[in-house]
Amino acid sequence: MATQLATAENYEELIKEGFVIVDFFSETCVPCKAFAEILVEIEYDLPFVSIVKVNTTKYPELAKKNKIFGVPTVFFMNNGEMLERHTGVLSEKEVKSKIGEFLY
Numbered sequence: 001m002a003t004q005l006a007t008a009e010n011y012e013e014l015i016k017e018g019f020v021i022v023d024f025f026s027e028t029c030v031p032c033k034a035f036a037e038i039l040v041e042i043e044y045d046l047p048f049v050s051i052v053k054v055n056t057t058k059y060p061e062l063a064k065k066n067k068i069f070g071v072p073t074v075f076f077m078n079n080g081e082m083l084e085r086h087t088g089v090l091s092e093k094e095v096k097s098k099i100g101e102f103l104y
Contacts, residue, residue: 003043003051008059011052015077019103020050021095022075024068027057032072035089042095049099076102 006014006022015022023039025032039051056063056071066075074090076083076098083102090098 003039003053006052006054006059006062008061011054011059011062012080014050014052015075016080018050018079019048019099020052020075020077021099022052022054022077024054024056024063024066024071024073024075026071027055029071031089035072035074038090038092038095041092042099046096046099078102 004010004014014020021039021042023032023035025036036053039053042049043051054062054066056068062068066073070087072089073085073087074095075085084098
């Protein structure tokens, strides 16, 4: 599945089905850019994982609604249900480990 950019209008729709990694980021955040590269690798290696990116600069209402106080913040979700939330950059190995934990 391709990475999808969330808007205030489509966010709920994008997270309601399947296993989803939600990446809350800001355009000016350097660690967010590093994490974005890791997500590109995850998407390449594990195409069945949905990745939804939320630009907190463009959609501050989504950040507020989801209580995002620092970026990057990552949600691991399954069928719209929060499994885990993490603030800060995770390594590719850590992300894959979490995916394994939740899916297998």
